[in-house]
């Protein structure tokens with residue numbers, strides 16, 4: 001995908017730009033071509049990408065990297081689900097022990113050990129290598145500068161460095177897997193991660209991997225904060241910024257302020273393992289609960305690193321695909337900042353069971369606060385949809401799906417935040433379902449929405465709408481089958497992180513597994529659609545959806561320096577009632593007829 | 603994309619810092635300068651948070667095992683700590699002066715102050731490593747499982763040493779990084795890269811060096827002076 005040799009892509013240059021843009025205006029004609037234009041032969045192009053400091057290419061490189069990680073993590077998830085097809089209580093290693101077909105297990109404990117590894121790697125890959133960098137580093141890198149009318153991010157070299165650091169961290173994590181993996185859970189709780197003698201090197205490698213990945217995340221965040229502050233184009237005040245930019249900005253602040261804490265936590269954990277410093281290891285006088293506090297002080301804010309950019313995508317897709325000005329622009333923008341602020345105060349809700357009653361009450365109360373700005377957003381989105389002319393393409397379908405799945409995820413956070421119910425639900429499948437509804441139903445669904453929304457802009461090719469929509473339905477149905485069942489399992493007491501269970505749960509587990517296979521087939525279809533689009537898709541229009549944000553003012557794909565002219569902002573990002581979108585057929589997106597706005601009362 | 607070149611463009615004989623053009627995506631040199639400075643400030647925030655974790659661990663274990671901490675800090679020589687404090691304060695002064703030198707175009711003084719700062723940093727590491735770590739480690743006052751000092755009176759003294767080595771070790775790593783960066787500045791100053799119109803890197807590294815200093819100002823009393 002990265003080394004397209006297709007002359008059409010070059011021909012795309014300047015396509016649809018405002019009259020006169022492509023000649024004379026730019027001194028440097030070399031930069032006037034699509035960023036995808038190959039630089040010479042194959043190896044020259046590879047070298048060009050490997051050393052690029054262009055935010056678009058780095059965004060695409062991140063996209064490839066995270067999608068690969070998503071694939072790895074997804075395969076592990078399928079293994080987990082297949083292993084859980086049967087309760088496994090008696091016939092381990094003979095029938096039904098799915099993993100046993102690949103790895104010989106002599107005992108129940110060994111089978112469980114393999115299961116724990118698969119589950120840990122699934123979680124760690126999905127969280128640290130996929131979902132945290134996903135939207136900000138891939139789509140954010142690509143679109144943040146475009147949307148604020150800048151030529152690049154503030155520190156392009158740092159941007160490239162953060163990609164390499166990401167790859168370096170990933171190599172650490174993957175080598176831990178190749179050496180046999182770790183079985184601590186993605187949370188690396190001590191004493192699992194400190195006192196157990198097995199897996200010494202693997203745990204050190206894995207935890208160092210997380211430490212290294214933290215640098216990548218910090219550098220991306222730092223770059224984006226400075227970019228938003230310093231590189232907005234003329235005419236773009238803070239409240240003219242698209243909401244995606246607000247969301248990425250709030251995310252970047254959390255990345256900068258929370259990640260150092262996981263940095264020191266993982267570093268101390270590595271020292272704990274290597275030198276036995278005794279800070280976290282209870283055998284040496286250390287305090288394992290301290291590790292949990294340290295860990296969640298980062299890892300709760302991190303869930304907002306995951307969800308805020310997703311909310312940003314939703315805030316873009318809804319107004320554009322329903323041709324309505326966003327309802328409550330400032331409320332949405334400020335609620336992003338409010339979420340970012342509250343995110344730092346609620347980590348204690350992950351360890352209610354390990355806290356004194358007073359502390360628990362405090363953290364419970366603070367956790368409920370998060371629901372307020374979250375709900376503000378959801379209500380504003382729904383109000384925007386009201387009376388809009390909604391266009392049900394794949395991006396919009398995913399956005400509507402998000403409103404459902406994310407609401408389920410958020411609302412099930414409330415019983416978890418309630419102390420009495422938490423003790424019942426903690427460490428059950430209810431928690432598993434909750435965070436999959438927020439992380440998958442929120443972030444992944446929004447990522448898919450954003451990918452379809454911006455696909456043509458990024459790669460200059462249309463995707464096939466019908467198969468993509470079929471893919472959507474497979475993903476949506478598969479996802480809900482997989483995880484709705486897990487709420488019920490959790491309420492009935494199915495604990496998380498177990499390879500075997502009582503036979504009563506088998507039916508629900510099997511529905512869940514069937515769901516996961518449907519889900520996987522949906523992703524496969526999406527992959528085919530995207531590959532087909534890159535190979536044979538028709539050329540994308542520069543402004544397919546009639547958007548008003550600045551990325552629609554350049555060609556599809558954008559030129560190397562982003563814009564033919566330095567953009568000047570004259571209208572808000574969602575003023576569909578008053579402005580005709582640039583570079584598109586005005587008939588397709590006719591302005592609403594003003595008299596219709598105030599029909600005469602009969 | 604950036605226009606940093608060491609060879610003068612044909613005909614342009616102005617010194618590097620005047621020739622210097624900001625990277626393409628900035629509107630002016632000032633914009634670039636502001637952005638760099640802002641970026642460095644954010645980096646400093648991450649440093650503070652990183653050490654906050656260590657201070658937090660210190661506080662928790664001081665509360666849990668006050669005896670071990672009191673015993674442990676008696677093993678530290680406050681005079682060496684104080685010497686290092688003075689050295690770092692001095693180096694903060696010289697690096698601040700070097701920024702001033704760059705602004706004024708006093709290249710000779712700039713190089714002198716940078717070199718002096720590097721020497722201070724090196725002196726700090728020598729005192730820390732040769733006069734503190736080495737004798738302590740050879741006496742068995744090592745962190746965690748390597749602790750073998752026979753005269754310890756409190757069972758949790760290894761934890762004290764663990765925290766001591768983590769905190770000062772992470773800090774010393776920062777000092778080392780600072781030394782490398784300032785050496786890089788020195789080389790660039792020698793090549794004539796800095797002057798009144800361009801000194802982004804000096805300013806940025808200078809800020810970084812200050813935070814390294816400030817963190818030590820907190821570590822010193824906590825580890826050496828409070829018993």
Ligand code: HEM
Nearest residue numbers: 303306307349350371410413414416417426427435438439
């Ligand atoms: C209204 C918003 C939310 C509330 C009130 C909430 C509340 C909670 C609570 C109380 C727990 C702890 C449950 C337990 O372990 O006993 C929890 C777990 C979790 N939540 Fe949320 N949550 C919310 C939104 C989110 C979002 C947006 C995400 C991610 C994008 C998320 C990801 C997670 C994860 C990953 C865990 C469990 C981690 C683990 O133990 O492995 N949550 N949530």
Ligand SMILES: [Cu+2]
Nearest residue numbers: 300347349350
């Ligand atoms: Cu949380």
